[in-house]
Amino acid sequence: MVLYNLPYVAVVVLTIIGLGTIVLKQNLIKIFLGIMILESAVNLFLVSLGYREGGIAPIYTNAPDRVMVLPTPQALTLTSIVIGVATTALLLSFAIIIWKKYGSIEIGFLRRLKE
Amino acid sequence: MRMSKIVRTGACILYPLIIIFGLYVVVHGHLTPGGGFQGGAVIATAAALVLVAFSHEEIAGMVRKAFLSAQESLGLLLFIGAGILGLLAGAPFFANILANSGLLFGLPVPPGPNPGDLNTAGVIPVMNIAVGVEVWGGLAIILVYLFSATGGERT
Amino acid sequence: MKKVLVAAIFLVWAAGLCTIPLFLSFGDPAATDMDTYFIRTGQAAAAANNIVTSIVFDFRGFDTLGESVVLFTAVTGVALMFRARKEGEEHEDE
Numbered sequence: 001m002v003l004y005n006l007p008y009v010a011v012v013v014l015t016i017i018g019l020g021t022i023v024l025k026q027n028l029i030k031i032f033l034g035i036m037i038l039e040s041a042v043n044l045f046l047v048s049l050g051y052r053e054g055g056i057a058p059i060y061t062n063a064p065d066r067v068m069v070l071p072t073p074q075a076l077t078l079t080s081i082v083i084g085v086a087t088t089a090l091l092l093s094f095a096i097i098i099w100k101k102y103g104s105i106e107i108g109f110l111r112r113l114k115e
Numbered sequence: 116m117r118m119s120k121i122v123r124t125g126a127c128i129l130y131p132l133i134i135i136f137g138l139y140v141v142v143h144g145h146l147t148p149g150g151g152f153q154g155g156a157v158i159a160t161a162a163a164l165v166l167v168a169f170s171h172e173e174i175a176g177m178v179r180k181a182f183l184s185a186q187e188s189l190g191l192l193l194f195i196g197a198g199i200l201g202l203l204a205g206a207p208f209f210a211n212i213l214a215n216s217g218l219l220f221g222l223p224v225p226p227g228p229n230p231g232d233l234n235t236a237g238v239i240p241v242m243n244i245a246v247g248v249e250v251w252g253g254l255a256i257i258l259v260y261l262f263s264a265t266g267g268e269r270t
Numbered sequence: 271m272k273k274v275l276v277a278a279i280f281l282v283w284a285a286g287l288c289t290i291p292l293f294l295s296f297g298d299p300a301a302t303d304m305d306t307y308f309i310r311t312g313q314a315a316a317a318a319n320n321i322v323t324s325i326v327f328d329f330r331g332f333d334t335l336g337e338s339v340v341l342f343t344a345v346t347g348v349a350l351m352f353r354a355r356k357e358g359e360e361h362e363d364e
Binding site: 006050058059074086094 | 274276283290292295298299305308309312321334340343345347
């Protein structure tokens with residue numbers, strides 16, 4: 001049963017790794033890496049929700065005559081990936097600005113962010 | 116920081132190949148896996164390769180940020196213009212009026228699995244190209260800005 | 271003390287999360303009416319072989335418009351951040 005649900009197990013592992021990185025780490029770059037891993041978990045969850053048993057990709061170009069997987073979760077995952085790239089670019093720019101201003105990206109060091 | 120001659124020559128050889136592959140992914144977005152966002156990201160990888168292989172001072176003379184920014188804005192305007200095309204024809208916004216019309220990209224497709232024809236799908240290839248241009252410019256200008264920011268001293 | 275509390279809450283949450291795969295079934299989605307409709311009629315309606323692209327750019331065009339605007343806004347934000355920093359450095363130094 002668990003082995004059959006292997007993609008969902010991978011989603012759970014990725015979620016635990018990502019949120020654990022966000023909660024337990026102090027470095028801003030590592031926190032951003034945790035956010036990216038969490039995004040990957042969400043994307044994998046969306047795509048594996050739309051899988052049908054023995055399905056092929058929903059593209060009719062030279063397709064074999066078999067059942068197709070659900071196309072809507074894949075389209076929404078595409079949206080999610082692009083927005084993830086945009087937010088990651090903004091987060092990394094914030095990290096560069098903070099490093100130039102304070103000389104450190106350890107959140108324990110950045111006292112002025114806490115108040 | 117300057118890479119060795121092997122890396123720079125390899126980047127010069129790979130750069131046009133990556134761009135051609137990205138353009139293929141963009142243009143064939145309605146036939147094969149791919150599309151505007153994916154192909155634009157592939158082309159932006161070429162920009163990242165050149166930025167890594169050469170030093171930032173060499174690249175800063177070659178690349179104009181205003182040009183990349185204008186390219187990104189042009190892509191978004193082209194995308195919205197492809198949506199307004201439906202309004203001009205009396206259909207709703209984002210209506211696919213070019214499909215099955217016999218005009219540009221207007222051939223009908225046979226039902227079921229078929230080999231695929233590039234001249235189909237109506238307004239979708241136009242939007243693919245627009246989004247590809249936008250993502251190309253946007254990701255390339257993000258990379259250029261990040262590289263130019265990490266090069267300097269801390270203030 | 272605070273770190274121990276955070277770690278304990280995190281462990282309990284992770285253990286709860288580990289039970290989720292027991293309740294889901296992979297390869298058998300529950301509601302497929304909309305996607306079946308798209309697969310059946312999407313090829314003729316949008317005249318495109320790739321159903322995912324026809325959903326992204328035709329059936330859900332407004333979604334993609336918002337996505338493009340988000341990307342544009344992020345790029346504008348990055349550009350403004352570094353550009354303001356460069357020009358402001360001369361008269362912002364203390």
